[in-house]
Every structure is written in structure tokens, then in C-alpha cells.
Amino acid sequence: MTTATDALMPYDEVLERFDPVLGLEVHVELGTATKMFCGCPTAFGAPPNTQVCPTCLGLPGSLPVVNGVAVESAVRIGLALNCTIVDWCRFARKNYFYPDIPKNFQISQYDEPIAVDGRFDIELEDGATFRVRIERAHMEEDTGKSLHVGGSTGRIHGAEYSLLDYNRAGVPLIEIVTKPITGTGARAPEVARVYVAALRDVLRGLGVSDVRMDQGSLRCDANVSLMPKGATEFGTRTETKNVNSLRSVERAVRHEMQRQAAVLAAGGTVVQETRHFDENTGFTRPGRVKETAEDYRYFPEPDLVPVAPDTEWVIGLRKALPEPPAERRRRVQTDWDLSDLELRDMVNAGALDLITATVDAGAPAAQARSWWMSYLSQEANTRGIELAELPITPVEVARVVALVAEGGLTNNLARQVVDGVLAGEGTPDEVVESRGLAVVSDDSSLVAAVDEALAAQPDVVEKVRGGKVAAAGAIVGAVMKATGGKADAKRVRELVLERCAQ
Amino acid sequence: MNTISRDEVAHLARLARLAVTEDELDTFAAQLDVILASVARVGEVAADDIPPTSHAVPLTNVFRADEVRPGLTQQQALSGAPATEDGRFKVPQILGGDE
Amino acid sequence: MNELVRSTASELAALIHSGEVSSAEVTRMHLERIAAVDPEIHAFLHVAGDAALSTAAEVDAALAAGEQPRSPLAGVPLALKDVFTTVDMPTTCGSKILDGWQPPYDATVTARLRAAGVVILGKTNMDEFAMGSSTEHSAFGPTRNPWDTRRVPGGSGGGSAASLAAFEAPLAMGTDTGGSIRQPAALTGTVGVKPTYGGVSRYGLVACASSLDQAGPCARTVLDAALLHEVLAGHDPLDSTSIDEPVPAVVDAVRRGAQGDLRGLRVGMVKEFAGDGYQPGVQGAYRAALDQLSALGAELVEVSCPHFDYALAAYYLILPSEVSSNLARFDGMRYGLRVDNGAATAEEVMAATREAGFGAEAKRRIMLGTYALSSGYYEAYYGQAQKVRTLISRDFTAAFTKADVLVSPTAPTTAFPIGEKVDDPLAMYLNDLCTIPANMAGNTAMSVPAGLAEEDGLPVGLQIMAPALGEAVMYRVAAAFEAARDAAEGGPLFRRVPGLEVPA
Ligand SMILES: [Mg+2]
Numbered sequence A: 001m002t003t004a005t006d007a008l009m010p011y012d013e014v015l016e017r018f019d020p021v022l023g024l025e026v027h028v029e030l031g032t033a034t035k036m037f038c039g040c041p042t043a044f045g046a047p048p049n050t051q052v053c054p055t056c057l058g059l060p061g062s063l064p065v066v067n068g069v070a071v072e073s074a075v076r077i078g079l080a081l082n083c084t085i086v087d088w089c090r091f092a093r094k095n096y097f098y099p100d101i102p103k104n105f106q107i108s109q110y111d112e113p114i115a116v117d118g119r120f121d122i123e124l125e126d127g128a129t130f131r132v133r134i135e136r137a138h139m140e141e142d143t144g145k146s147l148h149v150g151g152s153t154g155r156i157h158g159a160e161y162s163l164l165d166y167n168r169a170g171v172p173l174i175e176i177v178t179k180p181i182t183g184t185g186a187r188a189p190e191v192a193r194v195y196v197a198a199l200r201d202v203l204r205g206l207g208v209s210d211v212r213m214d215q216g217s218l219r220c221d222a223n224v225s226l227m228p229k230g231a232t233e234f235g236t237r238t239e240t241k242n243v244n245s246l247r248s249v250e251r252a253v254r255h256e257m258q259r260q261a262a263v264l265a266a267g268g269t270v271v272q273e274t275r276h277f278d279e280n281t282g283f284t285r286p287g288r289v290k291e292t293a294e295d296y297r298y299f300p301e302p303d304l305v306p307v308a309p310d311t312e313w314v315i316g317l318r319k320a321l322p323e324p325p326a327e328r329r330r331r332v333q334t335d336w337d338l339s340d341l342e343l344r345d346m347v348n349a350g351a352l353d354l355i356t357a358t359v360d361a362g363a364p365a366a367q368a369r370s371w372w373m374s375y376l377s378q379e380a381n382t383r384g385i386e387l388a389e390l391p392i393t394p395v396e397v398a399r400v401v402a403l404v405a406e407g408g409l410t411n412n413l414a415r416q417v418v419d420g421v422l423a424g425e426g427t428p429d430e431v432v433e434s435r436g437l438a439v440v441s442d443d444s445s446l447v448a449a450v451d452e453a454l455a456a457q458p459d460v461v462e463k464v465r466g467g468k469v470a471a472a473g474a475i476v477g478a479v480m481k482a483t484g485g486k487a488d489a490k491r492v493r494e495l496v497l498e499r500c501a502q
Numbered sequence B: 001m002n003t004i005s006r007d008e009v010a011h012l013a014r015l016a017r018l019a020v021t022e023d024e025l026d027t028f029a030a031q032l033d034v035i036l037a038s039v040a041r042v043g044e045v046a047a048d049d050i051p052p053t054s055h056a057v058p059l060t061n062v063f064r065a066d067e068v069r070p071g072l073t074q075q076q077a078l079s080g081a082p083a084t085e086d087g088r089f090k091v092p093q094i095l096g097g098d099e
Numbered sequence C: 001m002n003e004l005v006r007s008t009a010s011e012l013a014a015l016i017h018s019g020e021v022s023s024a025e026v027t028r029m030h031l032e033r034i035a036a037v038d039p040e041i042h043a044f045l046h047v048a049g050d051a052a053l054s055t056a057a058e059v060d061a062a063l064a065a066g067e068q069p070r071s072p073l074a075g076v077p078l079a080l081k082d083v084f085t086t087v088d089m090p091t092t093c094g095s096k097i098l099d100g101w102q103p104p105y106d107a108t109v110t111a112r113l114r115a116a117g118v119v120i121l122g123k124t125n126m127d128e129f130a131m132g133s134s135t136e137h138s139a140f141g142p143t144r145n146p147w148d149t150r151r152v153p154g155g156s157g158g159g160s161a162a163s164l165a166a167f168e169a170p171l172a173m174g175t176d177t178g179g180s181i182r183q184p185a186a187l188t189g190t191v192g193v194k195p196t197y198g199g200v201s202r203y204g205l206v207a208c209a210s211s212l213d214q215a216g217p218c219a220r221t222v223l224d225a226a227l228l229h230e231v232l233a234g235h236d237p238l239d240s241t242s243i244d245e246p247v248p249a250v251v252d253a254v255r256r257g258a259q260g261d262l263r264g265l266r267v268g269m270v271k272e273f274a275g276d277g278y279q280p281g282v283q284g285a286y287r288a289a290l291d292q293l294s295a296l297g298a299e300l301v302e303v304s305c306p307h308f309d310y311a312l313a314a315y316y317l318i319l320p321s322e323v324s325s326n327l328a329r330f331d332g333m334r335y336g337l338r339v340d341n342g343a344a345t346a347e348e349v350m351a352a353t354r355e356a357g358f359g360a361e362a363k364r365r366i367m368l369g370t371y372a373l374s375s376g377y378y379e380a381y382y383g384q385a386q387k388v389r390t391l392i393s394r395d396f397t398a399a400f401t402k403a404d405v406l407v408s409p410t411a412p413t414t415a416f417p418i419g420e421k422v423d424d425p426l427a428m429y430l431n432d433l434c435t436i437p438a439n440m441a442g443n444t445a446m447s448v449p450a451g452l453a454e455e456d457g458l459p460v461g462l463q464i465m466a467p468a469l470g471e472a473v474m475y476r477v478a479a480a481f482e483a484a485r486d487a488a489e490g491g492p493l494f495r496r497v498p499g500l501e502v503p504a
């Protein structure tokens, strides 16, 4: 199963011979306070099995009760994707045995999803619009997390045993499934990435999820198949899981197209299977081949009663939807007086929402743009990830901007604070505290440092007193060095001149 | 209606994660056959215009407020576990499947 | 036998609340009775003597301090079916797969009993995961019928019913998925009530078939059942299928019924539940009961519920389907039994654990349900069974336009010998013929002692069925019938249980 030897067809050749068909399934973890069917908290990163109760542990006798806010979020997501909200639907049990699923069935929706038949227009990099049709959006519960112990890789294969944490079990998920996406040609990988990015922007705008691909709160499974040019029937598809970044979505689709084309060109057949994307190699590898076909034995969940969204309620939710990202883009362009190119740069960098969110959090537009488009963009590039995947939030960036404006940080210190946040050292204020980065604004300690520097360089003092004010720079530099760069240079200069004048 | 074969019983047992013995396969094949032949009567009633009933009492829209309720401590959660390690449930190796 | 253990719950409550007898004394007498007769009867899987005595002492202390009783049943002992979770006692559901499992939470029913000051004596035996009609499918051995210890007490709640008939407890808790409260009540000469689906919380009741399960009271008199009913019933936000409506005033209804006037009330005799297949003594007792109701002034009408003939078939598709899913969680990963037999993978350990942990009936139903839900068979089996369910509800609706309550024998036979049907699933399933329709439609139904069958001298039950949330009229009819029957026979049926005197 060394997939690194999978033959790949050159991309151009793939496109000459085949048309790709995509199907994208996105799972979104909702940002509700509690789980889908119980009152346990959903916060990420708690010690194992501390956010559990009889219901999400699947203990005998426990029962689920639907989280009303999760239903509301599902309806709002459906509306934002121009879906029809059904007037009656049910939950179903999807039965399969797996240790991360405590009841050995997942409560999901099957043939009666809450939202159906939507459409979602996305804007590609060159500004062209592409319409993605949405099959359905439905509610379900997340699984627990397994830690595989033993073996060399920490992966499931070769592990001696596994350890289970059910804190995530029961976290509300919305699964959004597209209809088959055709007609993309060479742009299939781009369409896939832009779709997920645009979906993420919409979800963020709705405030229903923190949409962190790196933490798994937004997860994409990419279905890919190829049709020989001129064919009308879809080919056999594969489903690639474990695609944890926007860049990976694009790479995984491209890789599957090239791999499947090579298989087909060699006279082989594509196996319908689940594959896993390897971030390191950019290849996909097959999951375990199951000895028996899955038979999930769906049936209506008897412990839950049907959901019948009230028409008036749905109309109210539709009216209260936030401005769609595309419209907002046009408005922002006017408000900030951006050229088409500037706007497209921001959009392509995935920065627009981050910048507006930073502005919403109190930062001036210019500073917000500058941070995201230069320093943080470079950082994202270096890391090979999307801007939004950086472990810093717009609120945190706004706080850094505020600290600079208050005079608590110099620009140089501000970059160090951002570095600390990116390194996982905490919030900006925590980084300032722990790294001791606050500007030394206390005059008495500055005066002491200035006096010390003056005493050390009597010749410079003489020059300054003699009218060569520019010579003061040497003293300022010495003070900055002595304070580890934490002093406000302008204030130091004032003090140097003051002391020399005495 | 179809009757059920020994192979089908073996397939069902696999789906249901029951490591049945050879003897049980024979017993269950015979018994399930009789039972299925009997319950297949449900097919006799006309069906097209009759809606199915999944719930005995016709309730809809029973929701919970999105408020945290006290759950179990880690110790309570693990109290019945056959094996644990580092605050987690310890289970035998999981083969393949979805990660 | 101590007279206290032969008293009814309402009599005991009166004695305790007036201070004539302490709850501790009442509890001690029952624990002594259990110690004396349970080795023979095997109604209990677990006796919680210390916990029971300490609850009793609390109730006594509160009463001594001048507090009002916490409920009309404060201080009265009860036997809890081992299907409700309890933090201070194991919960096994009669299965090896849960042997020794101590839940970290209390069922809502358990919590309500505790809040009412009811003294929980212990946990009672049952068919594994409530699947059976004889309590022979318990992994811990069968329960014996106090009327004849060579016979079954019915099931699945045979332990609870037998504990009442053996005077080990004046009250007990049951669950009824297809008759598991009513059929044992009939076979032991006691009273058993299946409330309206959603009337009593299922939270903490280990599920058999979720859409059919309903917890309810078991007692020796209709009044005692009503008193317990009012302690248990009511909306529970932890159960989505719980009905958010006022609890029917069943105690009042019993007091009215006991006055013995049923004039103006229409009693519907279900035509489909009579004739061939019913033991002659059952038919005889049933006819006598009908005469009794008529004498009380009720108008007897015959009603036909044609689809009840399909109820058993539909039930044995819906129940196993839900069971196959509900019992999937017992896999040896998180709690309960784990068997590895040298198996290496989680999947193999799950299969080995389930193979060793489940009994034959549980496995049979799991496989049957797995089959009925699998692709290709779903529509013909599960889908069609759900349509039958609709037809049964419609039959009830139509019948309740002609009658206020419906009646039938509770079970086709009296208690049968242990071992007679245990290897013949279809014969066993027939026990629930008359009780299943009410579970399918969700309405309320109960069994009251109708008398003894002529040929074997064993108890026969009269089933009374009422519409959803129609408990009041059902209890009223039951109380009127019970009073008239007892008066005619010179005392309640339970007074005639053969002595189980054993040397103290
Ligand atoms: Mg899903």
C-alpha cells in the first residue's frame, strides 16, 4: 500500500481526456454552548472525558433531547445556502459499530433532512462566478476522539490499542452536501477550494461556528470521479477524507484526478472507496477495504420526536440573515474606496472577512488591512496555510492595534506580541505580560536609564550641548538597548534633550 | 416470503457483532425461519394509502435550551470501564476504517 | 406471616403517617419476609437492606419532627425492576453483559421514588432486557410463581409481580413493552398498569424498544397502583417523548369507582380476543367479569378491531428492530462485561463479548431486528409493520367512539410450567397477544385480578384499555370491578395465595 508509487497522469493530459465530477461534503461543528442532544459543554481542549454525561456516553437508559439553538443554526445555514427548509423532518439512527461512537449508532438525518435543494454562487480567483447546487444540509452528532497507542506512527494502522475521549461525542454537526459538480474542467481543484473557503466565510458570517479546519470544526470530504470526454454517465468515485486545510482540498482533488486518470488510462478501474489525504506527500491512500458492504440500517429515531419548523419562525430567521459575503464585498469596496485589484487581492488572500471582523472589533481599517495583508500574510505563506488558519483571531489583532494606539506597544513590540499569540502563548495581553513586552512609559525609570547613558558618554553630551542635536541619537540608541527596546524612542529623545539642557 | 438461510444468519450475526457458534447458526436459522414466516403476515394488509407510524404519541418540536447542565466527573464516566488509561477508555486495537 | 406484610400500601401508609408503626418496622418485616421466601421465589436480584432501612429511618425522623409526609406513600417499601438505573445498587437488566454494573446516575423514576420517600427494597428479576413473557430468560435464573412454584410468574416483570404475590413488597415497579407489566400481573393475581406512552419518564429506564416501552405501577390493589401512579407520572424534560400535560387524577377516580356505580359507562368487548386459543378457565373468569361489570350498571357492547390480528406480527418486527439498535451499545468497550478470548481487535472483542454476554432470546431478537432493518427488507418488514401500527391506532380510535373502555382477557392462559415454552419462541410470543395493541398505539391499559381459572385454580387477569391519557376512566372501572369482585368472593384474590410459610 505504498501509495507514493501510484502513477499520476500529467494534469494537462487528464483534462484532454476526461471531465472531472466533484461532490463535496462539509461537516461543520456548531459553536453552541452545549452538545446536540445533552447539556454538556462543547469547548475544545478540555481534559479527556470531563465534558460527558450519561447521554453522550451512551450509558444504558440515557435519552437525547434536541438542542433548539442547533436546529436554529441548521435552518439559518440552510437559508444562507438558498435551500428550502422542509416543514417536517425527523432524526434517524445510522447503525454501525465503532468504538468512537458510544451507542454504536449515530443520530443523524437520513431521508428527511431539514434543508434541501439550495444553490451557492462562488467567485473564482479571476472574478468569474460559479454556481454550486446544494443537495441537502442536515443535523447530526459528532463522534468521540481516539488516540492510537503503540506502533510507530501514532496512526490507527499498527497501533497496539486505542484510548477514547468522548468530550467531542455529541457535538452538533451540520453536514452540507453538494449535488454533483460538473463543468469545472481544469478548475475543479480551484472550485473545490473556493467553495469550501466561501462556505467558511458564510458560516463565519452567520456566527454559527468558529470554522477552524485545523481544529476540525470544519471538515471536508471530497468525492472525485472522472468521465471520459463525451461520456454522459458519471464514473466511479472515491471519497477522500482527512483534508484539513483549504490548500489540501485543492491538492487532494488534483491528485485524485491525476491518479484516477492514470488508472483508467492503464485499462484499470477505479475502486469505489474511502481514501485518506496525506498532508506531507500530497498523495491519497486507501482506507481499509471492508469485508462486508456497510448496511447502516437507518430507521426513524424513536427517542426523538419530529421537527416541524414553523413557517413564521423561518421567515423571521431569513429576514435576520446577515448580508451575504458577495454583497458585503461590494459594499466594503465602496466604503473603503478600494480598487478592483485591491479588493481581489484581499479576497484571494482570504483576508476580507478577517479584516472586516478586525474592524468590527474596533481597529481602524488601514491598520487592520496592513496587519492581515502584510505581516500575517507572510506568516501564513511561510507556514503554507491559509490566512484564516493562523492561530490568531481578528479580535486579537484588534487588541494589538489598540495597544499600539494607547502607546503601550511600539510597532516592533507589537510584532513580537503577534508572534507570541501565533506561537500559542495566549492572548495579546497574556503575551505582553509573560514576555514582558510593555513599553517602558514610566518616566522615572527612563530618566535613570537616560542619566546612566549620559554619564557613560560625556563627549556626546558636550556635542549636544554644543548644538549638535543629531548627536543625541547615540544616547537614544544606548537607552533603547538598555531597556531591551521597550522604551518609546520619541519620549527617550525628549528626555535626552531635556537632561542635556539642564 | 423468503425464508432465511444459514449463510444469511451468519451474515446477520457479523453485522450485529455476535460471534455465534456453529450450533447456534443451525438453531437460529431454524427459529428465525419460523418467526419470519409468521411475522411476514404484515404484508397482507394493503399499504399504499396508509402512513407509517414511528411514534405512538404525536408530539413535535421538543427542544432543549442551549444551557450547560452538570454532567459526570471523569471518575464517574470511567467508573464502569473494563480498562482505562490517562483518563480515557482503553480499547483493543481498532483496525482500519475511518480515522 | 406477619400481618404487616399482608397489608396494602395505603394501609401501611396510614399506619406509618399516623405514627402507629414506623417505616423502619415495616421495612424490617419485609426484609425478613424476603429473607424467608426469596430463596424459593427468586423475585430479587439484589436486596438493599441497609439503604432501605436508612431511607425508612429518614422518613420516620421527618414524621417524628412533625413534618408532613413527603408523599402519600412516604415510608412504604417498593421492589424496583432491575431495568431502572440506581446509583446505589447494580443495574443488570437480567443480563450477564451488565453483571455488577453500577450506574453513575439515577433514572427519573428512581429519583421520583426517592423524593416521595418510598423505600426501595432492592431490584427485581426480569427477562433479559425485558424480552420474554416468563422471566425464564433472566441470566440469573427464573423467578417462581408464588401461586405454584413450579410455574412461571409471567414476564418480563416476573420478579416485580412475584414479589407482590409473595408478600415481599406491597408495591413494585414494572415496564411494559408488549405486556411485561400486565401479563405478570394476570399470572400472579395482582394489579399492573401500563400508563399512556409518555406518561411516565423513560429517562434511566434501560431501553428494550424505545417506541413501545412504558414504566408503570404494580400493586396488589387498584388504589395502591393509583397512589404509585401519581408519584411516578408527569412531564420530564429529559425525555423528549414525555407528555407535558397534567397527570390524570387517578386516585380520585379510584375512590369514585369504589362506590360501585358504572351506570352510563360503555364497556367494549374486543371481539378478536375471545374464543379458540383461550384456556377455558380464562374464558370462564372473563365471562364472569363481564357479568360483574354489567351488574355494576355498565353497558356492554361488542367492538371489532380487525387489525389487532396483525399486532403480534408487527410487534415482532418493530420490537426486534429497535432492540437490535438499542442493544448495540453493549460491546465491552465502556462498561459491563468484556470478553477477549484471546481476540486482538476491538471488533473481535465486541463480538466475543456480545456472544458471551447475551442469552439466546436477546440474540434471536437482535438478529431478527438486524434482518428487518437491512436494505432490501426494510419496506417489506419494518415499513409494513409501521403501517400496521397506524391501522391498530385507527381501530382503537373507532372502538373508542363506541365504548369508553375496552376489555379482554389479559393473557390467553394462566401461569404455565417453567420450561414448557422456553425453547419455542412462537408459543412464548402468544402470551402477549392481547396486551400488544395498547403498546403499538400508545394508549393506556391495565390488568386487574378477575378470579381463578376453574381447571387449575390459577389467577386470571381482566384487561381494561382506555384512550391515551384516559387513565382516570380506566382506574374507575378497575376499582369498581375490584370492589364488586372482592365483595362477591369474600375478599381480595391475593388473600388466597397459597401460604409460602417457611420456618423462620
Ligand atoms: Mg454524516
Ligand SMILES: [Zn+2]
Binding pocket: A035, A038, A039, A040, A051, A052, A053, A054, A055, A056, A057, A170, B071
Ligand atoms: Zn453529555
